[in-house]
Amino acid sequence: MTIAYVITELHEGGAENALWQLCRQLVSRHSLAICCLHGADGPVAARVRELGIPVDEVGISSARDLAGIGRLREWLRSSQADVIHSWLFHANFATRLANPGPTPLVCGLRVNEPRRSHVLPDRWTRGKVTRYACVSQQVKAFAVDELRADPARCTVIENGVDFGAFESARTGKRPSDCVLGLTVARIARQKAHHRLLRGLATLPPTLDWSWRFVGAVAEPDYQAELTALASELGIHERIEWVGPVTKQQVFAEYANATAFALASSWEGQPNVVLEAMAAGLPVICTRTDGIPQLLDAVPGCVRAVQGEPNDWSVIPELVADQALIAAGLQAA
Structure with missing residues (x-):
C-alpha cells in the first residue's frame, strides 16, 4: 500500500x-x-x-x-x-x-x-x-x-509514547526537597503559560524552586507578555525560557525535573503529559480534553485542575510525595 x-x-x-x-x-x-x-x-x-x-x-x-x-x-x-x-x-x-x-x-x-x-x-x-x-x-x-x-x-486512536526512550529519566534519582519544574510546550496563548506563572507566584517564598519552559516561541508578543508578567510577579529569577531543544535534550529535561505542569486552555490529548508520565514525573495540568482517560489509567499520578492561581499550590506536595512517584513508576 x-x-x-x-x-x-x-x-x-x-x-x-x-x-x-x-x-x-x-x-x-x-x-x-x-x-x-x-x-x-x-x-x-x-x-x-x-x-x-x-x-x-x-x-x-x-x-x-x-x-x-x-x-x-x-x-x-x-x-x-x-x-x-x-x-x-x-x-x-x-x-x-x-x-x-x-x-x-x-x-x-x-x-x-x-x-x-x-x-x-x-x-x-x-x-x-x-x-x-x-x-x-x-x-x-x-x-x-x-x-x-x-x-x-x-x-x-489515542496518543502513545515510546516508553523505553524514557527509561533513564524514569529510573534516575530525584531530590524531594526542592521543586525543579518543567513545562514542555511552544510559547503560544493556547498553552496559557500565564496561568502557570500566576500559580507559581503563590508558592511559599521559603520554598526552593525553579521552573524551565522548553519550547519554540510561536507567538513573540506572548513571550514578551510572559517575560513582563514574571518580572511583575517577582519570580523572573526563578524562571528560565529555554527555547526549542533536540529530542535527546528533551529526554534530559525530563530526567532533571522533579515536577511537570501544563496549563493549556485546550488540547486533544497532550503528548507531553504522556511523556512526563513515562518519565515518572508527578504531573499537574488543566482538565482539558483527553486528560480524564489519563487520570483513570494511572490513578494519583496526574492531578487535573481548573487553572486558577491557587490550584498550583499542590506542586510541592506532589514532589515531596515519593510514594506517589513510586506508584506512578510502577503503573507506568
Missing part, C-alpha cells in the same frame, strides 16, 4: 513526533511519502528522512495560496497513493482542497479547536473526509457536535 502523509510542518512537536513514530512502524511494510506545507527542514523531517522516506515541501503559507494548493494537488497526484492521511488543521484544510480524488482521505483531529475561524472551514469541507482519526473520545464528540461529522466516520 502507498500512503501519502500531508502535515503542516515537521519541527519538534507532539503531532510531528507522532507521525515519525508511525512511520517507524509502517516503513518496512508500506510505501510512504510525506509532504509539508512548509518547514520540511525541521529536525523531525531529518529523522523521517533517516528512515528512507522522502519529505517534500510545497510552500503553502495560507489557504488563499492557490498556487500552493495547485502544487499540493500535483504532489498528491504524483504520489499515486492508495490512502492520503493529513495531520493538523492547516494541512487538513489544504489537503481537502487539493485532493484530486477519489483517493480516500483520513484527517487527523488532535485538539478541540474553539476558534470559529477553524471550526467553520472544517465543518464546510467535512464532506471531503473519508474518516476522522481522533486522539480522544472528547475530540470525537467535538467532531460530531461541532464539525457535524458522521459518528460512523470517526475513529478514536
Whole structure:
C-alpha cells in the first residue's frame, strides 16, 4: 500500500513526533511519502528522512495560496497513493482542497479547536473526509457536535509514547526537597503559560524552586507578555525560557525535573503529559480534553485542575510525595 502523509510542518512537536513514530512502524511494510506545507527542514523531517522516506515541501503559507494548493494537488497526484492521511488543521484544510480524488482521505483531529475561524472551514469541507482519526473520545464528540461529522466516520486512536526512550529519566534519582519544574510546550496563548506563572507566584517564598519552559516561541508578543508578567510577579529569577531543544535534550529535561505542569486552555490529548508520565514525573495540568482517560489509567499520578492561581499550590506536595512517584513508576 502507498500512503501519502500531508502535515503542516515537521519541527519538534507532539503531532510531528507522532507521525515519525508511525512511520517507524509502517516503513518496512508500506510505501510512504510525506509532504509539508512548509518547514520540511525541521529536525523531525531529518529523522523521517533517516528512515528512507522522502519529505517534500510545497510552500503553502495560507489557504488563499492557490498556487500552493495547485502544487499540493500535483504532489498528491504524483504520489499515486492508495490512502492520503493529513495531520493538523492547516494541512487538513489544504489537503481537502487539493485532493484530486477519489483517493480516500483520513484527517487527523488532535485538539478541540474553539476558534470559529477553524471550526467553520472544517465543518464546510467535512464532506471531503473519508474518516476522522481522533486522539480522544472528547475530540470525537467535538467532531460530531461541532464539525457535524458522521459518528460512523470517526475513529478514536489515542496518543502513545515510546516508553523505553524514557527509561533513564524514569529510573534516575530525584531530590524531594526542592521543586525543579518543567513545562514542555511552544510559547503560544493556547498553552496559557500565564496561568502557570500566576500559580507559581503563590508558592511559599521559603520554598526552593525553579521552573524551565522548553519550547519554540510561536507567538513573540506572548513571550514578551510572559517575560513582563514574571518580572511583575517577582519570580523572573526563578524562571528560565529555554527555547526549542533536540529530542535527546528533551529526554534530559525530563530526567532533571522533579515536577511537570501544563496549563493549556485546550488540547486533544497532550503528548507531553504522556511523556512526563513515562518519565515518572508527578504531573499537574488543566482538565482539558483527553486528560480524564489519563487520570483513570494511572490513578494519583496526574492531578487535573481548573487553572486558577491557587490550584498550583499542590506542586510541592506532589514532589515531596515519593510514594506517589513510586506508584506512578510502577503503573507506568
